[in-house]
Amino acid sequence: MNDSDTSETASTGNAGQKIAGNVPIPAFLRQSKGEIHKKFIDLEWQQRNRLLMGTQKPTSPDTPISPWKRVMGEDVTKRNRYFNVDPFVANRVRLKVPEGHSDYINASPIKLFDSETHVGRSFIATQGPKEDIAAHMWRMIWHETTSPAVIVMLTQTHESGKEKCFQYFPHSMDSPVQIINENDEFGDGFTATLTLKSIEEDTSTRSTIRELELKNAEGETKVVWHLLFGGWPDFLIPEGEDRAALIKLVALSSSKNAADSPRIVHCSAGVGRSGTFIALDYLLHELEEGNLDEVSKDEDPISDAVDELRKQRMMMVQGEQQYWFLYDVLRDLWVERWLRLKGQKDGEGNVEDFVKGQVESTPEVEAERVSVRKRGELEMELQGNVDRL
Numbered sequence: 001m002n003d004s005d006t007s008e009t010a011s012t013g014n015a016g017q018k019i020a021g022n023v024p025i026p027a028f029l030r031q032s033k034g035e036i037h038k039k040f041i042d043l044e045w046q047q048r049n050r051l052l053m054g055t056q057k058p059t060s061p062d063t064p065i066s067p068w069k070r071v072m073g074e075d076v077t078k079r080n081r082y083f084n085v086d087p088f089v090a091n092r093v094r095l096k097v098p099e100g101h102s103d104y105i106n107a108s109p110i111k112l113f114d115s116e117t118h119v120g121r122s123f124i125a126t127q128g129p130k131e132d133i134a135a136h137m138w139r140m141i142w143h144e145t146t147s148p149a150v151i152v153m154l155t156q157t158h159e160s161g162k163e164k165c166f167q168y169f170p171h172s173m174d175s176p177v178q179i180i181n182e183n184d185e186f187g188d189g190f191t192a193t194l195t196l197k198s199i200e201e202d203t204s205t206r207s208t209i210r211e212l213e214l215k216n217a218e219g220e221t222k223v224v225w226h227l228l229f230g231g232w233p234d235f236l237i238p239e240g241e242d243r244a245a246l247i248k249l250v251a252l253s254s255s256k257n258a259a260d261s262p263r264i265v266h267c268s269a270g271v272g273r274s275g276t277f278i279a280l281d282y283l284l285h286e287l288e289e290g291n292l293d294e295v296s297k298d299e300d301p302i303s304d305a306v307d308e309l310r311k312q313r314m315m316m317v318q319g320e321q322q323y324w325f326l327y328d329v330l331r332d333l334w335v336e337r338w339l340r341l342k343g344q345k346d347g348e349g350n351v352e353d354f355v356k357g358q359v360e361s362t363p364e365v366e367a368e369r370v371s372v373r374k375r376g377e378l379e380m381e382l383q384g385n386v387d388r389l
Contacts, residue, residue, distance in 0.1 A: 023338050027297040029331040033324070039303045040323045047310050054088070065089065070314070075102040079136070081127045085269045091312050093124060095136060096143045097186045105136050106270065108313035109262065112282040112305065115291045122262035123278050125313050127270040128155055128165025135181040137168055138192060141224060141264060142214060148223040150257040151264040152249070154273040159234035164268035169210065169226055170196035180214075192216045205252055206231035206245035225256045232273055237325045247329070250281045275316030276325065279305050283330055287337060302326050 031039075054068030070086040079102075080086065086106065087093075093107040107126035113119065124144060129137045141149055155164045170176050176196035184191060197211040210226040229249055231242030238246045257263050267273035282305055286292050292301060306323065309316035317323050 023335050025331070025334065026292065026295050028295060028300040028302065029327060029334055031300075031327070036324060036327055037320065039300065040320045043303065043306055043310065043323075046307065047314065050311070051314065067091070067311075071104060073102075073104070075104050076106075079104055079130070079133050080106050081130055082269050085127065085271055085315060087313060093126075093140055093144060095139055097139075098188050101186050105133075105140055107140060108270075110278055110309065110312050112278070112308060114289065115286060115301075116289065121282055121285065123281075124262045124264050125270050125274045125278065125316070126264065126266045128153075128266050128268045129168045131166040134166050134168040135185065138180045138194065138214065139190060142190075142192065142216065142222065144262065145222070145224075145264070146258045146261040147221070148225055148256060148258055149261055149264065150253050151224060151226045151266070152253050152277060153226065153228045154232055154265070154267040154277055156230070156234075159268075164234075165266070169212065170194065172196075173199060189217060202252075204245065205229070205249040206242055207249055207252075225253075227253055227256075232267075237321055243329065246277075246280070247284070247333070250277070250284060254281070269315075269318075271313060271315035272318035272322055275306075275309050275313070275318065276322045279309060279317055279326055280329065283326065284333065287330065287333060292334070302330065 050068040051070070054066045054070055056066065058065065067088060067090040069089045071089050071092060072086075076086065077083070087108040091108055093105055093109055094103040095105050097103050105126070107124050110123040110125050111120040114121070124140070126137070126140075141151070153165070157163065157165050157167050170178055173196060178194040180192040180194055181190055193213075193215045195213045195215070197213055199211075200209045201207075202209050205227070206229060208228040208230065210228070212224040212226055214222045214224050227249060229246065231238050231245050237243075253263055265274045265277055279302070283302060286301060295301060302323075306317045306326075317326070
């Protein structure tokens with residue numbers, strides 16, 4: 001939708017905002033599908049250029065290694081769930097293991113900074129564990145987090161008949177205990193007991209919430225909250241109640257996590273749904289803090305956030321459908337927040353209906369929304385057994 005789409009009912013406000021139905025909508029949230037598509041293509045080209053630079057060999061011994069160089073090697077291939085998703089050499093989590101052993105795990109530290117206070121929001125994005133290296137996940141959690149820690153799992157163990165993630169945690173109270181690294185793989189004595197303390201089906205977040213206790217051989221313990229989201233279907237994006245549940249899950253994961261601890265976020269490959277969740281968490285924080293209130297017409301915080309994520313881990317927010325989803329959600333929440341702060345209430349329907357009525361009133365724009373979703377589904381189906389989420 002361009003500016004002329006609302007010319008009869010809108011006037012321009014401060015900071016590139018347009019007044020639509022008495023709600024000031026910033027320019028970056030009024031972009032048409034075509035404009036958003038172009039920005040996604042630009043992000044794709046930037047990523048391709050980074051990955052290409054990562055393959056180039058240094059011209060001399062004094063030339064620094066590219067920050068986009070991907071981790072390579074036999075151990076990497078064996079431990080990766082997918083052949084085409086690797087962390088960057090310059091930005092990866094290293095397992096705490098004795099010298100002489102591979103410290104590789106497909107996991108990347110992620111940090112996004114508050115645009116005003118510059119305080120960081122920390123995460124670790126990782127792939128869904130494989131059976132033979134599930135203990136590596138718990139080793140990483142033990143060393144890289146503080147108690148209470150949070151794991152956000154955005155995939156089912158199996159989707160469309162394929163394993164997306166090994167069952168690396170106790171499933172039910174019928175068998176609540178797992179022994180981690182019982183065979184002492186690295187010979188350093190690190191073993192742990194993982195105990196399921198409670199399990200709850202939370203309808204508000206569409207999640208299975210498990211409280212786990214991780215105890216090492218010395219008797220030291222760590223509380224780990226495992227949040228398994230059930231509202232993100234394979235090849236799709238959360239819609240309706242699932243979308244509302246995801247937003248609540250973002251808040252829940254933050255509230256249960258120790259302030260100085262990175263949240264562990266994974267789907268299957270650890271880039272699509274994981275990147276979208278992390279971007280959404282950051283953008284919702286920026287929105288609630290008021291950091292988006294004075295965004296100029298030339299700025300696009302969503303595009304900037306995705307670009308920053310991809311500098312830290314390849315393919316984050318992998319599909320265009322996921323990218324569009326961020327704009328769709330943030331636009332709805334922008335209006336909701338504006339109404340809340342102004343003390344107004346929508347008496348003719350919910351906020352989503354209000355937004356569609358004021359911002360997306362043309363059939364052409366609604367058709368664009370459907371087109372993006374259908375193209376996203378087809379794009380992901382054509383990938384076959386290469387994970388897109």
